[in-house]
Amino acid sequence: MLDVPHAMTTEPGETSFDLRKEAEEAGITGTLQQLEQELIGLKPVKNRVRQIASLLLIERIRQRAGLASSPPTLHMSFTGNPGTGKTTVALRMAKILHGLGFVRRGQVISVTRDDLVGQYIGHTAPKTKEILKKAMGGVLFIDEAYYLHRPDNERDYGQEAIEILLQVMENQREDLVVILAGYGERMTSFFASNPGFRSRIAHHVDFPDYAEAELLVIAELMLKERGYRLSAAAREAFEKYIALRRTQPFFSNARSIRNAVDRIRLRQADRLVSDLDRMLEIADLQTIDAMDVLASRVFSGVADAQGSAKP
Amino acid sequence: MKLTQGCFSFLPDLTDDQITKQVQYCLTNGWAVNIEFTDDPHPRNTYWEMWGLPMFDLQDAAGVMMELAECRRVYGDRYIRLSGFDSSHGWESVRISFIVNRPPQEAEFELVRQEVGGRAIRYTTVRRQPAHAPT
Numbered sequence: 227m228l229d230v231p232h233a234m235t236t237e238p239g240e241t242s243f244d245l246r247k248e249a250e251e252a253g254i255t256g257t258l259q260q261l262e263q264e265l266i267g268l269k270p271v272k273n274r275v276r277q278i279a280s281l282l283l284i285e286r287i288r289q290r291a292g293l294a295s296s297p298p299t300l301h302m303s304f305t306g307n308p309g310t311g312k313t314t315v316a317l318r319m320a321k322i323l324h325g326l327g328f329v330r331r332g333q334v335i336s337v338t339r340d341d342l343v344g345q346y347i348g349h350t351a352p353k354t355k356e357i358l359k360k361a362m363g364g365v366l367f368i369d370e371a372y373y374l375h376r377p378d379n380e381r382d383y384g385q386e387a388i389e390i391l392l393q394v395m396e397n398q399r400e401d402l403v404v405i406l407a408g409y410g411e412r413m414t415s416f417f418a419s420n421p422g423f424r425s426r427i428a429h430h431v432d433f434p435d436y437a438e439a440e441l442l443v444i445a446e447l448m449l450k451e452r453g454y455r456l457s458a459a460a461r462e463a464f465e466k467y468i469a470l471r472r473t474q475p476f477f478s479n480a481r482s483i484r485n486a487v488d489r490i491r492l493r494q495a496d497r498l499v500s501d502l503d504r505m506l507e508i509a510d511l512q513t514i515d516a517m518d519v520l521a522s523r524v525f526s527g528v529a530d531a532q533g534s535a536k537p
Numbered sequence: 538m539k540l541t542q543g544c545f546s547f548l549p550d551l552t553d554d555q556i557t558k559q560v561q562y563c564l565t566n567g568w569a570v571n572i573e574f575t576d577d578p579h580p581r582n583t584y585w586e587m588w589g590l591p592m593f594d595l596q597d598a599a600g601v602m603m604e605l606a607e608c609r610r611v612y613g614d615r616y617i618r619l620s621g622f623d624s625s626h627g628w629e630s631v632r633i634s635f636i637v638n639r640p641p642q643e644a645e646f647e648l649v650r651q652e653v654g655g656r657a658i659r660y661t662t663v664r665r666q667p668a669h670a671p672t
Contacts, residue, residue, distance in 0.1 A: 330597055352589070356592075358600070358603075359592060359595055359600030359604070360594055360595055360596070360600065362596065362597040362600040363596050363597025363599060364596060364597070394603075398603070402599070
């Protein structure tokens, strides 16, 4: 109980540091490798994570060397088109920050406008504060943050939530990390009308759209996780599918791919069940055939696609 | 006279670091931490006023400390205590309670003895008015 707050153990004799050993001790190498493997594409995002990790490592060593150090500001804003992995990376980011010792507990509280803003006068502040308290020691992820600000209604309670958020983001930087996410253009106008937010966020990360090749790798990864694999013909068909789907309206990157994968599984199951009088092999259960892909509605709108022949 | 109620009250007042550690201990055990305050710290006054609702589902002590700072700002001239409520089956009661804030001038109590029928004696705890009471 009567523990005396001990001073940071600074050994002035320590003058040289083994960087590789330090990095491995902090678990940075492992975490970054994992990130590299599990997330396809997203170069700018990975670069930024690597930079943050490096900063932490150097800060830690600086502290031990007795040099001036201050905790880095870690609030982030993720912008990008639908389905580019903002939410996924935010969840992953909490794990990374916890692993690197930036946040103490590493939980993620994922909220939207409804969780922060109340319906009546005096309702918003307690609501926002409760969420903030729950997020302490972890990451507060605010999805579609621009809904907090309603420019058409100056008496909107969203502004109250924004003010409390800003205050805590500024005063308790070492206690929690706030990540705002949303679609690019709307976030830009949100920041334009709330300059306080923009300046308090150190890391603005833009999520690029995926290239076709990356989307194919993502699809294969999703199928592999679910215990499926594409046959050679199906793979070719899926490449065509991605190329076509990208040009159509409401394309939302990896989310569209996930939906496509789910529908392909439906069609595969339907194909297998339609022929009841045969013995199924394990391989049959695992393999996605070209016809499962080509039956998609995406092909039917295109005249020259051979898939249009499918009923 | 130093008021001695709840845990740690015979020790020197806890520092904020020590309070943080105690709160973190409560949260790690899954107890909900509650902030209460009063200007009437009579030993029989069980029900202090609540500062907001008990804080369920917290992970880190920083959230409680934020509320405590706010409570101290408003009611720094009163007694403030933290309690940890264990909601698990079989306990369902307060597991820890300790004072985290005292007024500059502490409350004083004295024991008044009263002889009643036969040679029986009754005792009453009476709050002594400070010599230079305000008002």
